[in-house]
Amino acid sequence: MRLDRFICKSTELNRDQATRAIEAGEVVVNGEMVTEARQQVHESNLISLNGESLTPRPSRYLMLHKTAGTVCSNSDGHYPSVLNGLDIERVEELHIAGRLDADTTGLVLVTDDGRWSFNIISPKMHATKVYRVGLRDPLADGVASRFAEGLWLQGEEKPTLPATLQQVTEREVLLSITEGRYHQVKRMFAAVGNRVVSLHREQVGEIRLDIAEGEWRYLTETEVACFAGLSQLD
Template sequence: MRLDKFVCKSTELTKSEAHHVIHCGLVRVNGEITTIESTQVHENNSIFLNDVRLNLRDFRYILMHKPAGTICSNIDEVYPSLFNFLTVDNPSELHIAGRLDADTTGLVLITDDGRWSFNITSPAQKCSKVYRVGLSRPITEDVAHRFKLGIALQGEEQLTRPAILDVISPKEVLLTITEGKFHQVKRMFAAVGNRVIRLHREAIGEVKLDVEVGQWRYLSRGEIAALTKEQP
């Protein structure tokens, strides 16, 4: 973690205020004055500000049901930010682990723990994401097998990782993937001659969506731990 972020997460200082106290030589890391805000530190380091030891606030892990027409951003842009639905302190410290498009609904995880979110977003960790997909035309019988083998996406050198397709009805399926390329689900169905008209994320790993649209809750310890485990 960067030193300026550590100072912000252990005090009520803003980022600019944290930079000021660091540049003024008021912060010591393991006994040495450190004036570079980008210095990498660890929560086990001894970090003092004006002779007061700093301790990180507990990390936060939040599940939200993202509505359509919102964006996975900390601020409003063309569409409103889903952070408008959050009522927590210091929301600027939070980030989204695995973004969804503005028109996509469903499960979003929000945290201020970068190492935890890495386990969710890194393809190497093989964290599964389950999507309910509405299609413009009936699914053909060969698609499940093609997805299992991997699909060539335009502009990508490698095939997609093996994906699992479960047919609910001719125009509705569940798709489980373990990576998150740009617009991946939509591009996968486009590659097999179909079009996604509705997309909803139902689960990430062992965590399943269980709140109403626009609602949120904190994850349980068990859910947090389940998404912390590295996959073989």
């Protein structure tokens, strides 16, 4: 984690205050003064501010059920931030692990643990995301096989990784993918001549959405552990 973020997580300082303290030479890491706020540190490092040893607060892990018309951002834009519904302290320290478009609903994971969220969003970690997809047209024959083989999307240098498609009704499917390319689900169906009319994320890895729309809860220890030790796949 960045040193300025470590300071914020260990004190009541905000990011600007932490940066000023670092640049003023008030922070020591493993016995050496550090004046670069962006320097990467580990929670096991010995870090002090003005001679006082720092211990970061425990990391937090949440799921929330995103509603349509909200954005996966820490601040409002054209739409309100999905984090506005979190009635907890220091919301500004949290970040979203795997964003959804404004019109997409469903499971969003939120944390202040950068290593944990990396295991979710990095394509090299192959975390499976399951989407319930509503389609404009009935699902055509052979689409599941094409998705399983990988699709070439416009502007991409390599095909999509194999995806699993399960038909629910004539115009509704469950799609499981291990990537998170820009508008990937919508582009995949556009590549086979169809159009996504509704998109809802139900699951990430072993974590399933089980709360009502607009609600949130802390993850269980078992759920957190799902992404605490993912091994990288080549």
